[in-house]
Amino acid sequence: MRKLVCAAAVVAAALSATTALPAGAAVTPGSWSAPFTPAGASSRVIGVHSVLMYTGKVLLFGNLRPTAGYVYDPVTGGTTEVDPPADVECGAMEPLTDGRILVVGGHAKGAKGINNILLFDPATLTWTPQPSSPQGRYYPTATRLPDGRVLISGGFTNNGTMNPDMEVYTPPPAGGSVGTLVKVGGPHPSGLYPHQWVLPNGKVLEVTSRSTSILDTSTWTWTNYSRPNTNHGSGEAAVLVPGSASGSTKVMLLGGKLSTGATAAAETFDAANPTAGWTNVASMPQARTHMSPVLLPDGTLMADAGNSSGNYNGPIYTSLSYSFGANTWTTLAAQAKRRAYHSAAVLLPDGRVLSSGDTGTGGGLNTMELYSPGYLSAGARPTITAAPTQAAHGATFTISTPTTGSHAVLMEPGAATHTADFSERIIALSTTPTTGGLSAVAPSSTVALTGWYMLFVVDSAGVPSTAKWIHIG
Numbered sequence: 001m002r003k004l005v006c007a008a009a010v011v012a013a014a015l016s017a018t019t020a021l022p023a024g025a026a027v028t029p030g031s032w033s034a035p036f037t038p039a040g041a042s043s044r045v046i047g048v049h050s051v052l053m054y055t056g057k058v059l060l061f062g063n064l065r066p067t068a069g070y071v072y073d074p075v076t077g078g079t080t081e082v083d084p085p086a087d088v089e090c091g092a093m094e095p096l097t098d099g100r101i102l103v104v105g106g107h108a109k110g111a112k113g114i115n116n117i118l119l120f121d122p123a124t125l126t127w128t129p130q131p132s133s134p135q136g137r138y139y140p141t142a143t144r145l146p147d148g149r150v151l152i153s154g155g156f157t158n159n160g161t162m163n164p165d166m167e168v169y170t171p172p173p174a175g176g177s178v179g180t181l182v183k184v185g186g187p188h189p190s191g192l193y194p195h196q197w198v199l200p201n202g203k204v205l206e207v208t209s210r211s212t213s214i215l216d217t218s219t220w221t222w223t224n225y226s227r228p229n230t231n232h233g234s235g236e237a238a239v240l241v242p243g244s245a246s247g248s249t250k251v252m253l254l255g256g257k258l259s260t261g262a263t264a265a266a267e268t269f270d271a272a273n274p275t276a277g278w279t280n281v282a283s284m285p286q287a288r289t290h291m292s293p294v295l296l297p298d299g300t301l302m303a304d305a306g307n308s309s310g311n312y313n314g315p316i317y318t319s320l321s322y323s324f325g326a327n328t329w330t331t332l333a334a335q336a337k338r339r340a341y342h343s344a345a346v347l348l349p350d351g352r353v354l355s356s357g358d359t360g361t362g363g364g365l366n367t368m369e370l371y372s373p374g375y376l377s378a379g380a381r382p383t384i385t386a387a388p389t390q391a392a393h394g395a396t397f398t399i400s401t402p403t404t405g406s407h408a409v410l411m412e413p414g415a416a417t418h419t420a421d422f423s424e425r426i427i428a429l430s431t432t433p434t435t436g437g438l439s440a441v442a443p444s445s446t447v448a449l450t451g452w453y454m455l456f457v458v459d460s461a462g463v464p465s466t467a468k469w470i471h472i473g
């Protein structure tokens with residue numbers, strides 16, 4: 001009898017749990033700060049690459065050779081110079097499970113890749129060389145796997161040819177500073193900055209403007225599916241669609257550069273039913289390429305700026321908001337500087353978006369702009385009065401908040417460049433209201449890859465709190 005009561009209670013709790021993102025409030029245009037270069041910052045740094053770290057600070061680097069970088073503190077506005085020891089502009093970035101940032105490859109003269117792999121430590125602000133990628137990597141992708149290793153693929157070699165190799169990087173052992181690198185699988189020339197995401201079943205979905213495939217990481221073999229409906233050319237953006245506590249199997253591909261200009265097309269692919277292929281969704285209000293895709297804690301997508309032709313022509317100063325629930329686009333406020341090719345944008349823990357870069361003449365160069373989404377002027381914000389800084393996969397934890405009717409989301413911090421983001425994802429937690437807050441369940445290791453996340457509480461109007469950092473795993 002006692003057992004039955006317990007089972008009934010579990011069912012009741014499951015039925016009342018919030019597992020999906022609510023629709024949120026109507027999107028309003030929001031506003032931009034004036035362009036700025038942080039006081040005291042090296043003017044050599046162009047924010048082509050932008051990585052939010054668990055310290056709440058942002059690692060920015062770029063400006064070709066020698067590549068320059070600094071760490072920007074959005075709270076104080078200060079910077080610390082951290083020039084990398086290799087020309088890592090046009091490489092890839094991926095946080096490890098402990099929050100250190102792996103930086104893979106970069107760009108030597110003449111469209112050639114460099115071999116370097118580096119590890120950046122947000123605690124000590126130091127770079128440590130790692131084993132080199134043998135053939136060189138220019139425009140590669142780095143994807144953290146559920147076991148903490150990192151899949152490295154794609155890009156050009158040192159000779160400017162497509163690199164067909166896949167490598168797996170294993171992080172340093174506890175207390176160590178240098179990891180190991182091994183080649184895996186057969187040839188798979190993914191192309192330049194292939195978009196990759198770990199799926200809830202542990203496999204890796206890869207999407208490019210012209211291909212769709214899924215990697216079984218137990219055998220390192222690929223299965224190919226239909227290519228996207230529209231040719232997105234290059235400079236296309238892609239995101240993992242917001243998911244529930246059981247994860248997301250769906251991705252969205254939007255825009256891209258064509259020889260004739262750009263495409264306005266957007267489409268989705270659901271890896272839960274891969275043979276169904278791609279489904280067109282509402283096209284953007286205009287053809288765009290080189291947007292930086294930024295998932296926001298209210299469950300919408302911000303497609304930051306971009307342009308309509310070539311790498312820098314036809315600048316588009318407004319951004320777009322996409323509602324996954326309503327399948328509608330809304331035009332957001334215009335920024336002052338062009339943010340097209342070689343630009344980046346990441347969500348900050350306070351709910352704003354940092355937009356940086358564009359290396360072309362007349363572009364944003366060494367300036368940055370801060371976007372305040374409409375939810376920041378929509379009234380009082382919810383608050384998190386207490387939350388743990390660590391939760392194991394599957395563990396139940398308590399989020400203290402006085403805001404009733406709220407839900408909670410985990411957001412993996414962005415690692416953005418060239419319209420790619422190697423890291424961002426949003427997960428609506430399974431939560432149950434309790435006295436004084438929410439009881440939440442940490443997702444599994446394939447839904448929330450082990451690592452640092454921003455935890456936001458979002459009220460029933462779609463207004464988010466500021467984030468608290470929590471390590472999952």
Ligand SMILES: [Cu+2]
Nearest residue numbers: 089090342418
């Ligand atoms: Cu580049």
